[in-house]
Amino acid sequence: MTAQQPLVATRDLGVHFRLSRNTVLKAVDRVSFDVLPGETFGIIGESGSGKTTLGRALVCLEAPSAGQVLHQGRDPYALSRRQLRQHRRNYQVVFQDPNAALDPRMTILRSVREPLDVAATMPRAQRDEVAMQAMERVGLSPDFAARYPHELSGGQKQRVCIARVLTLRPSVIVCDEAVAALDVSIQADILNLLADLQREFGLTYIFITHNLGVVGHISDRVAVMYLGRLVEMGETEAVLARPLHPYTDALLSAEPVALPSHMRTSQRVILSGELPSPVSPPSGCRFRTRCRFAQDLCAAKEPEWSEVEPGHWAACHFAGTLPVTSSPVHGVAEVVA
Amino acid sequence: MDHAVKQPLLEVNKLSAFFRAGRGEVQVTRDVSFTMAPGEMVGLVGESGCGKTVTGLALMGLLPPASSRLEGKILLQGQDLIAMPPSAKRRLRGRRISMIFQEPMSALDPVFTIGHQISETLRAHQDVSRAEARNRAIEALARVGIPEPTLRYDAYPHQLSGGMRQRAMIAIALVCEPQLLIADEPTTALDVTVQAQIVDVLGELCTRMGMAMLFITHDLGLVSQTCSRLVTMYAGEVVEEGRVDDILLRPRHPYSSGLLRSLPALTQRKARLPAIPGRVPVRGDMPPGCRFQPRCAHAQPPCTAPQPLRAVQPQGEVRCCRAEELILPGVLPVERAA
Numbered sequence: 001m002t003a004q005q006p007l008v009a010t011r012d013l014g015v016h017f018r019l020s021r022n023t024v025l026k027a028v029d030r031v032s033f034d035v036l037p038g039e040t041f042g043i044i045g046e047s048g049s050g051k052t053t054l055g056r057a058l059v060c061l062e063a064p065s066a067g068q069v070l071h072q073g074r075d076p077y078a079l080s081r082r083q084l085r086q087h088r089r090n091y092q093v094v095f096q097d098p099n100a101a102l103d104p105r106m107t108i109l110r111s112v113r114e115p116l117d118v119a120a121t122m123p124r125a126q127r128d129e130v131a132m133q134a135m136e137r138v139g140l141s142p143d144f145a146a147r148y149p150h151e152l153s154g155g156q157k158q159r160v161c162i163a164r165v166l167t168l169r170p171s172v173i174v175c176d177e178a179v180a181a182l183d184v185s186i187q188a189d190i191l192n193l194l195a196d197l198q199r200e201f202g203l204t205y206i207f208i209t210h211n212l213g214v215v216g217h218i219s220d221r222v223a224v225m226y227l228g229r230l231v232e233m234g235e236t237e238a239v240l241a242r243p244l245h246p247y248t249d250a251l252l253s254a255e256p257v258a259l260p261s262h263m264r265t266s267q268r269v270i271l272s273g274e275l276p277s278p279v280s281p282p283s284g285c286r287f288r289t290r291c292r293f294a295q296d297l298c299a300a301k302e303p304e305w306s307e308v309e310p311g312h313w314a315a316c317h318f319a320g321t322l323p324v325t326s327s328p329v330h331g332v333a334e335v336v337a
Numbered sequence: 338m339d340h341a342v343k344q345p346l347l348e349v350n351k352l353s354a355f356f357r358a359g360r361g362e363v364q365v366t367r368d369v370s371f372t373m374a375p376g377e378m379v380g381l382v383g384e385s386g387c388g389k390t391v392t393g394l395a396l397m398g399l400l401p402p403a404s405s406r407l408e409g410k411i412l413l414q415g416q417d418l419i420a421m422p423p424s425a426k427r428r429l430r431g432r433r434i435s436m437i438f439q440e441p442m443s444a445l446d447p448v449f450t451i452g453h454q455i456s457e458t459l460r461a462h463q464d465v466s467r468a469e470a471r472n473r474a475i476e477a478l479a480r481v482g483i484p485e486p487t488l489r490y491d492a493y494p495h496q497l498s499g500g501m502r503q504r505a506m507i508a509i510a511l512v513c514e515p516q517l518l519i520a521d522e523p524t525t526a527l528d529v530t531v532q533a534q535i536v537d538v539l540g541e542l543c544t545r546m547g548m549a550m551l552f553i554t555h556d557l558g559l560v561s562q563t564c565s566r567l568v569t570m571y572a573g574e575v576v577e578e579g580r581v582d583d584i585l586l587r588p589r590h591p592y593s594s595g596l597l598r599s600l601p602a603l604t605q606r607k608a609r610l611p612a613i614p615g616r617v618p619v620r621g622d623m624p625p626g627c628r629f630q631p632r633c634a635h636a637q638p639p640c641t642a643p644q645p646l647r648a649v650q651p652q653g654e655v656r657c658c659r660a661e662e663l664i665l666p667g668v669l670p671v672e673r674a675a
Contacts, residue, residue, distance in 0.1 A: 183384035184384070184555070184600055185384065185595060185612055187599070188599035188600075188612035192610055195607070210528065210529065211601075212529075213600060213602060216602070218601075251529060253533075254529040255558070256529075256536075256556060257602075258558040258560075258600055258668050260561065260585045260586055261582055264562075270530075271530045271534070272534075274530075
């Protein structure tokens, strides 16, 4: 952990949007973490938690309003415009909806080749060749090259999007809900493909999703976001099996796990209420309004982001002392192990 | 099981839906058959395009008559809904069968208050005064867990969050206390924590009101938490029907097994997911015999012959000629499921 330079890091990162003269939406607020080379870092959160904005900030699609994003220890915003253009080729993103990501009037080959056209580092023939190789690598046969997006299924379109980012040989790919729009059998296919590509090209993934099953499957470490802040971060096994933050606990409990009734041992925690407005988050701990353990302290003082166990961070005054009852993983683990 | 003895609430018998396309017709679902007992919760699952929503709309009588055609029977307590004249069907919808949809915002009318939309439903079907309708609407809002129902009665849909809108939809659907609720992906647009709340409310109301629910979803996890029976559809056909707990452990159809195994589990980290190879066949180009056979690891020559949906022991129905000889894994590996 100490020897390796993080490939992507954030230091008290904030991304704020001014909505009107007096209201500022802090979509991402004082977030710090490191992503190491070759790992898959999962970010879980519900809609409105700021996970997509965070993902965009990581690949310089959103400028930080506070704090820093560091790429291999360097601030990309300190680079000149030209340098930045070149630099960001290394940091790519795959979005949720492949329909919106592909130009309906471009052939598949042209869509896949487009990043190379923009980069303009090689002659046309070579660009075509690299694009065809990328398509082959994601399992699209050469006869897809002349087709248009509407002729492809959702899973195939997502493969096109993956092929397209591969052409630039990035070291980091941010996957923002990249499999959320797909049916489970196709989702499994794409997850397998992403795992293969990671092994082959030594890729680092930042996997943003609301699906705990997906995040648990693919990630080495996960971070949990709530209203713009991280509430918990650690090794996937540790976070899923022994959550320290009551929000993580509730998320795990709410996840509908496909198990017969007699194997579901855990009691479910059903959160009351919904996500408060991120424009005026609650004082102190932002989760306190929905937390069943909330006390006066939680409203008065914001909990610190601290390393409760080695490598396992949480922002809760009572982290580690709360009875975490609900994780459905306990039940499953006993049965599967 | 007990649903065999009771008179079924709903009996869907060889229901096929056709849509007009150009000069001809395409068949969207074929011979869909299943039954529901009063108060029973049944999950209807399948991937996008398998015909589950069309089946739900057909039950509700909501497919456009100008561009679609139904064959087969839909019997609600013995009464055939397909043969029924439109006026009789209209009296039935909202009173005896109700439906809720995935996207509450597009199902609610933005220019009327929530309360108005609930009372309207009530007054359309029952002879009640405005004042009584209002009281019962407020009661319905309270029942679905909307805080301060008296105030919310005058709220417009845009003033509510996604979860609250879905609760309002449920309140509209349930205000006449129907016998059957068709819930088409009611929580897909919601966050997991809100989804848990909604599913909880639905389950509780069904139990309390003795209402049957057809839960249409692609999420097998949700089905396992809410339903007792499961109907799996593939490419417009029912391929398996049975008790949820049985199918999760011991699916009888290779497609059900494939669906269950491709779910990424929280515990099986980084393992290769057994995806189903190939893709769903397109309408108009269906393979002969079993429609799943080109993607099936267990396919054999007899699979290209027509496959009827047939009863298997100890219970359930399967559209697979090899159901008896195959031992298929479900959510757990075969040896652990024993």
